[in-house]
Amino acid sequence: MAGINGEVARLLYEYTDLLKLEEGSPQAFRVRAYERAAAAVRDAKVDVAGLSLAELQRIDGIGKSTAEKILEYVATGSMAGLEKLRAKYPPGFVELTRIPGVGPKTVLLLRDELGIDSVDRLRDAIEAGSLADLPRLGAKSQEKIAKAIERMGLHGKDRRTPIIQALGVALEIVAHLERLPAAKHVTYCGSLRRFRDTIGDVDILVAATSAAPVMDAFTSMPMARQVVAKGETKASILTAGDLQVDLRVVAPSEFGAATLYFTGSKEHNIALRQRAIERGWILNEYALADAETEEVVASKTEKAIYAALGLPLIAPELREGWGEIEAAEAGTLPRPVEEKDIRGDLHVHSTWSGDGRSSLEDMVAEAARRGLEYIAITEHGENLAINGLSRDEVRSEREVIAGLRRLHPQLTILHGAELNIGPDGSLDYDDEFLMEFDFCVASVHSAFDLSESEQTDRVLRAIAHPAVNVVGHLTGRRIGKRPGIEVDIEAVYGAASDTGTGLEINCHLDRLDVPSDLLRLARDRDDVTFVISTDSHHTKEFGNVAWGVRNARRGWVAKARIANTWPRDRFLRWVAAKRSR
Ligand code: DGT
Ligand code: CA
Ligand code: CA
Ligand code: ZN
Numbered sequence: 001m002a003g004i005n006g007e008v009a010r011l012l013y014e015y016t017d018l019l020k021l022e023e024g025s026p027q028a029f030r031v032r033a034y035e036r037a038a039a040a041v042r043d044a045k046v047d048v049a050g051l052s053l054a055e056l057q058r059i060d061g062i063g064k065s066t067a068e069k070i071l072e073y074v075a076t077g078s079m080a081g082l083e084k085l086r087a088k089y090p091p092g093f094v095e096l097t098r099i100p101g102v103g104p105k106t107v108l109l110l111r112d113e114l115g116i117d118s119v120d121r122l123r124d125a126i127e128a129g130s131l132a133d134l135p136r137l138g139a140k141s142q143e144k145i146a147k148a149i150e151r152m153g154l155h156g157k158d159r160r161t162p163i164i165q166a167l168g169v170a171l172e173i174v175a176h177l178e179r180l181p182a183a184k185h186v187t188y189c190g191s192l193r194r195f196r197d198t199i200g201d202v203d204i205l206v207a208a209t210s211a212a213p214v215m216d217a218f219t220s221m222p223m224a225r226q227v228v229a230k231g232e233t234k235a236s237i238l239t240a241g242d243l244q245v246d247l248r249v250v251a252p253s254e255f256g257a258a259t260l261y262f263t264g265s266k267e268h269n270i271a272l273r274q275r276a277i278e279r280g281w282i283l284n285e286y287a288l289a290d291a292e293t294e295e296v297v298a299s300k301t302e303k304a305i306y307a308a309l310g311l312p313l314i315a316p317e318l319r320e321g322w323g324e325i326e327a328a329e330a331g332t333l334p335r336p337v338e339e340k341d342i343r344g345d346l347h348v349h350s351t352w353s354g355d356g357r358s359s360l361e362d363m364v365a366e367a368a369r370r371g372l373e374y375i376a377i378t379e380h381g382e383n384l385a386i387n388g389l390s391r392d393e394v395r396s397e398r399e400v401i402a403g404l405r406r407l408h409p410q411l412t413i414l415h416g417a418e419l420n421i422g423p424d425g426s427l428d429y430d431d432e433f434l435m436e437f438d439f440c441v442a443s444v445h446s447a448f449d450l451s452e453s454e455q456t457d458r459v460l461r462a463i464a465h466p467a468v469n470v471v472g473h474l475t476g477r478r479i480g481k482r483p484g485i486e487v488d489i490e491a492v493y494g495a496a497s498d499t500g501t502g503l504e505i506n507c508h509l510d511r512l513d514v515p516s517d518l519l520r521l522a523r524d525r526d527d528v529t530f531v532i533s534t535d536s537h538h539t540k541e542f543g544n545v546a547w548g549v550r551n552a553r554r555g556w557v558a559k560a561r562i563a564n565t566w567p568r569d570r571f572l573r574w575v576a577a578k579r580s581r
Contacts, residue, residue, distance in 0.1 A: 003047030003175075006168040007223045008070055010241050011082060012038035015069075018085035021097065021104050037066035043540070049074055049222070077222055078240060091159070091242075092118030098481055100148045100448060101141065109136065123149055144449065148483070160198035161243050162480035164509035167192060169243055170202045173221065180217055182208045184252045189262035193316045195550045197479050197512060201236075201244035203262050207255035218247045254286050256301040261285035267321025268314075275309045275325075283309075317554035322520070334523070334558035337532070337565060339549050344374035344564040344571065345542065347418065347441050347472060347504060347533035352397050353379040354387030357538040360400060366539040368408045373568050376416035376439040377401060381428030383420040384445055391433060412568055414438035414575070418472060423447040423454070425461025427468070434467035439575055441504065441533075443472030444485060452486040459487055463495045466581045470531055471496070473506040473513040481510070489518050497527040500578045502563050505555075507534045507548030508541075519555020529574070530557055531564045 016034040020026045040061030041048055048056060048070050056067035069079045096107045096119060110116040113134055116125055122145070125131055131142045170188040177186045183206050187193070190203035208214045211233045219227045224237040224245075233249045250258040261269060261284065269283075276283040282291050287299035288308055298304040303313045311328045315336050318324040327333045345367060350360035358366075360377065367375045379397065380388040389397065394417070401415050416439035419427045427434065427442060434440065442462040450458070462468050474492070475484025496503055506513045514530075522528050532548040534541055552562065559565050563574055 003172070004049045004074070004222055005041050005044055005047060006172050007240065008048055008073060009038050009042035010165055010168065011073065011079060012041060012066065012069070014241065015079070015082045015085065017094065017097075018082070018089050021089050021094070021107070022085060024104050024108070026104075033063060034066065036061045037063065041066075041070070043538075073240075074222070077225060090117065092120075095119050095159075096122060099145060100482060101144050102148070106137070109134065119149060148449070160200055160480075162510060163192065163195070163197055163199055163512070164479065165241065166199035166202050166243060167509065169223070169239055169241070169245065170204065172223070173202070173204055173218070173245060176221060177204070177206055177214060177217060180208070180213055182210045182213045184208060185255050187259060189259055190246075190264060193263045194265065194319055195317045195516075195554050197515065199243075201246055204245060204247045205255075205258055205262050206247065206249045207252040207258070208249050209252065211249040214249050215247070250285070254299055256303075256305055257283070257287045257299045258285050260302045260305055263316050263319060265320050268319040268324070271321060271325050272305075272309060275311075279309070281308075315553050317516075317550055318556070334553075334556050335560065336553050337549055337557065337559040337562055339546050341559055341562075341565040342372075342532055342545055342549065343566070343568070344372055344376075344412075345534050345536070345545070346376040346414075346416075346439065346470060346531050346564055347378050347506070347535045348375055349379055349418070349535070349537045350377065352389060352393065353537070354384075355380075355537055360397070361404065362539050363536065364404045364408060364411070364413060366542055368411045370542055372411060374412035374414065374564075374571060376414040376441070378416040378418040378439070378441050381417050381419040383422065383428045388420075388428070389417075391429065394429075394433075412572070416440055416469075418443055419462075419468070420445050421458055421462045421471075423450060423458060425458035427462065427465060431467070434465070435579065437467065439469050440467045441470045441472040442468045444474075444476045448476060448482065448485055450485070452488060455485040456488040456491055459492055460495050463492070463499055463501045466579055468501060469575055469578050470502040470504050470533075472504045472533070472535070473508075473511050474503060474518070475513050475515060477511065477513055477515065479510050479512065484513065484515070489521055493522050493525060493528050496529070497525070499581065500529070500574065502529045502531045502574075504535075505530055505532045505548045505552050505557070505562075507532065507544040507546075507551075509544065509547050511535075512547065512551045514555070516551050516554040519552065519557055523556035526558075526561060528561065530562050532562055533564070 012034055016031055019031045023031055040059055044059055053067050056062050056070055073079050114125055116122050126146045131137050170192055174186050177183050185207040187205055189205050192199050192202055206214050215235055219230055219235055223239045225240045226238040228236040235247045237245050273283045280291055281288055281297055288297045288305050298308040306313050314324050314328050348363055349356040350363045382388040382390055398415050401413055405413050417437050419440055419442040421442050421444045477484030503514055532552055534544045536542050563571055
């Protein structure tokens with residue numbers, strides 16, 4: 001959806017994060033109110049830009065103070081309340097709060113007692129041993145913090161933006177520019193199109209019959225807080241969230257060459273240019289052309305350029321210089337999975353789970369409407385405090401599902417559960433009860449700071465259980481917020497293969513878990529089976545399947561290895577095989 005909702009939601013989320021510091025607790029009433037408001041704006045069906053104070057407040061979740069902030073943003077391009085908190089809690093300081101095990105109170109203590117206002121300074125202080133004097137931080141917590149910093153890989157200067165934020169910005173800009181009559185094609189390129197987890201800056205490419213109106217529309221967008229540069233066909237802006245966006249306008253006939261060039265990666269481009277040179281051609285952002293006569297060989301589409309270079313179209317997600325050109329040439333690139341290949345969704349919640357937001361009836365109806373052939377309803381297991389289902393609730397839901405099967409005869413509905421893998425690898429309920437489910441996902445939701453061998457052991461123990469068909473979001477990471485657990489990935493792949501257990505590729509944009517770099521480590525093993533699941537908590541989250549598909553492509557996972565691309569019968573045989581072990 002075009003408009004400013006994404007940008008406003010992001011600012012409100014940022015405001016929420018800073019409020020947590022201000023209030024000293026993530027549970028404070030105001031924090032939770034703004035969090036709800038941010039979600040309401042993100043999910044709103046209308047563009048909030050055109051609404052009055054009263055209309056805004058009519059949206060469920062938006063109160064008066066949020067409505068005022070939105071109006072202020074529309075009128076002035078900023079929110080004074082947010083600016084105030086930003087000044088009080090600068091980015092380096094906020095980064096400190098993202099270190100697992102370091103809560104708002106500790107961060108304030110570090111600042112007030114030791115003047116620590118960035119991760120780099122904290123690292124120095126730990127090395128110098130100066131944390132030892134603090135009353136509330138023992139040697140053990142110091143060690144824990146030091147390890148967490150190392151695992152997060154935070155470096156002050158090269159801060160990158162999580163893909164969930166960058167993609168939101170990019171999609172809004174693309175929609176905004178697509179409305180211009182002069183714009184023939186609009187796309188985002190760069191690391192975002194390659195689907196990296198984190199993004200340095202957003203690159204937007206427009207093919208237009210005339211550049212000026214595109215340039216003007218771009219630099220005058222409400223989200224453009226600052227215009228960094230503006231020429232005839234190139235411009236850069238900073239958004240209110242401090243993300244840089246580069247724009248490039250080209251002629252429609254150059255669009256293929258330009259997309260290829262600006263998608264990168266640099267390594268991939270260099271390898272392609274080398275291939276061009278070997279053929280007596282040059283490849284740049286305008287065209288693939290003869291080096292001497294300058295006659296254009298190909299330029300309109302990426303596909304035509306690859307074809308001229310003797311290659312099939314290589315999916316953007318693979319263009320990292322990791323051997324994709326050699327594999328394409330040898331015909332060994334994985335057959336890329338596409339959204340239309342996905343026949344089932346195997347991780348679905350409803351309001352039966354404490355954190356579900358659409359009813360079971362609505363979730364099932366939406367799955368049927370989307371043409372899925374099978375789904376697994378997987379509410380949280382009882383060990384997940386407030387969100388899990390008791391045994392009685394599980395039995396009651398089973399009866400409701402029996403009714404829904406009659407209502408949707410085309411859809412195979414598995415009654416499943418998302419079990420919690422305990423610190424020791426134990427699961428919810430008991431073995432007999434677990435085998436009454438049709439299908440189980442098991443996921444880590446706790447104890448993120450165990451050692452690698454402890455994490456590996458708990459995951460392997462879950463994999464060994466006959467009721468566990470799939471391990472959900474393997475590492476538990478939240479991109480930019482929480483590093484994942486560390487596991488011996490070879491051991492996990494080995495055990496998954498031995499037992500016929502699948503590994504989930506979770507589609508949430510802030511998870512993308514299994515991460516693509518770990519997926520790639522399995523690129524030569526066709527004995528490991530994956531599933532792409534949305535982990536939906538709301539009907540509109542089924543659409544996230546597109547992100548899981550792209551993460552799978554980036555991880556070199558061939559379609560054939562993804563169980564929910566299989567026809568229903570084959571898929572059900574695979575499910576049954578594990579449960580009868
Ligand atoms: P990022 O922004 O750090 O997440 O990563 P990218 O890949 O988006 O990098 P960016 O924004 O600097 O440039 C976008 C693309 O433009 C890049 O992937 C390839 C192309 N490009 C940029 N600079 C060069 C260059 O010096 N040589 C070549 N061959 N390509 C370049
Ligand atoms: Ca970029
Ligand atoms: Ca750039
Ligand atoms: Zn879940």
